[in-house]
């Protein structure tokens with residue numbers, strides 16, 4: 001059955017079908033016999049059932065199916081990323097064992113859909129990898145055959161944006177790495193990318209270890225991590241270097257929102273972007289103007305608007321568009337590729353789209369929520385219903401927003417989709433029952449993203465199945481540099497795939513979903529396009545409506561830096577835009593003598609340092625104000641001085657009465 005030899009990396013060369021992808025096929029399994037007895041013992045209790053959310057399925061949901069066949073055991077290991085698996089905070093990071101009865105799977109008669117083409121082909125899977133693809137395959141004995149006639153076979157979805165068990169206000173997002181990834185698999189998503197997001201002042205490396213410790217023992221599917229940069233210092237810069245070099249991180253998220261919590265200032269943002277560029281990572285931003293939101297939300301409370309609608313009203317979409325534009329501008333100055341997480345509004349989407357047309361390297365990620373529903377729910381009379389939609393940035397009240405975002409996604413202006421899955425139950429949302437500012441931000445999506453995008457994108461005729469694959473998996477794999485290991489059906493790729501029935505329908509409901517949360521923002525939506533069979537890392541996890549997941553079986557997938565899809569033209573662009581010194585002959589004429597006089601006049605005029613900053617022309621020889629000097633600044637208070645204007649300190653002169661002012665007297669009939 002399972003090959004006892006390590007899975008060797010196929011050589012990948014430039015100009016091959018996929019081009020070179022560093023480490024995409026790194027060794028993933030060890031020979032039998034390398035596992036310790038301790039690991040064998042620990043593996044058994046990990047086999048878990050999933051009866052909770054769907055009691056009607058209970059009788060069929062056996063632990064991992066295929067019991068009693070006693071097949072050879074394969075050990076899958078988490079790639080060595082240098083993380084200590086012995087740390088006390090990490091309860092269970094051991095490699096997991098699963099039965100390999102399912103390790104040989106033959107999928108017959110389906111239509112394979114990749115992002116660039118689709119074709120009829122059979123697929124043979126062994127040891128978690130696609131081994132053969134085509135027709136008239138010669139299949140070894142003992143393979144399980146799945147009939148896929150009339151169905152599509154697509155790469156498993158990659159959700160680029162989740163927050164499983166995110167700590168928030170003393171509580172945690174209620175879907176953890178177990179229920180969250182279980183739900184993902186149920187909906188046809190076979191990989192998530194979650195965010196490491198710790199407090200200001202916490203080492204990014206320590207935060208990373210903490211998240212690995214939470215995720216590794218619980219994940220039912222493969223996962224990767226982005227790391228949030230919630231503060232800035234030279235230390236943080238070094239931590240980014242370490243995480244990129246040793247820990248498999250190639251994406252860092254910065255916040256322009258959440259003032260005093262996660263927000264970076266523009267100069268810090270610039271430094272963070274520079275660092276990302278230096279290490280070959282992609283910078284991500286949560287783009288909203290945190291200063292404005294802080295002010296506007298106070299205004300709402302003062303006006304007595306304390307309900308969930310206040311959350312939307314204090315964050316008009318211009319606040320998102322402005323921050324999106326600002327992030328793009330700053331990233332461009334740093335020549336750093338940028339990824340805008342959760343594009344929620346038409347105006348922000350337009351900013352991304354037009355920046356791309358100007359040549360900026362920027363990617364836009366609408367999410368299931370912004371593509372599938374809108375902000376009119378914030379006005380719902382039911383507090384729980386309205387609060388259930390609270391997320392940042394908010395859903396937009398303009399009901400044409402989802403369709404508009406889908407148009408841009410279908411046509412390449414936006415590239416990739418996530419969910420921002422971050423779920424809180426009614427009692428957790430109720431922390432903000434009297435003040436919308438305290439409602440935990442977040443909605444569901446990880447389970448329903450694939451169906452919602454199919455329904456709103458493909459079923460409406462806006463995108464074809466290839467584009468659906470591009471925006472649900474392939475582009476994510478390319479951006480985060482795990483392509484074609486993920487995001488493609490090809491020989492050598494991971495066997496993460498979904499048999500998709502475009503004609504089947506299902507109705508989304510919190511009553512039947514697999515997530516832990518008690519609410520679903522897509523409640524009642526009928527979706528065409530259903531994941532009928534889901535295979536993750538070669539294991540059949542969903543078949544005949546039955547979900548068979550194994551807690552802790554998912555692997556951490558390192559994301560290497562310098563993704564070609566992202567960085568391919570950065571060097572060329574930098575070179576083309578390099579500042580050029582103009583070579584000219586030195587000026588040989590006379591230069592006015594000012595050094596001594598200037599010093600004298602300065603003291604004579606009692607110009608203090610702050611005032612100096614205001615002057616763009618020196619004082620006159622007699623120490624007076626140069627009349628060419630601007631008397632005001634657009635920068636206003638607080639930029640260079642504590643005063644509004646440079647001469648605020650001068651005595652105020654009462655008004656002068658002018659009997660006959662220029663232009664004539666103001667008394668008259670008009």
Ligand SMILES: [Zn+2]
Pocket residue numbers: 161163420
């Ligand atoms: Zn998020």
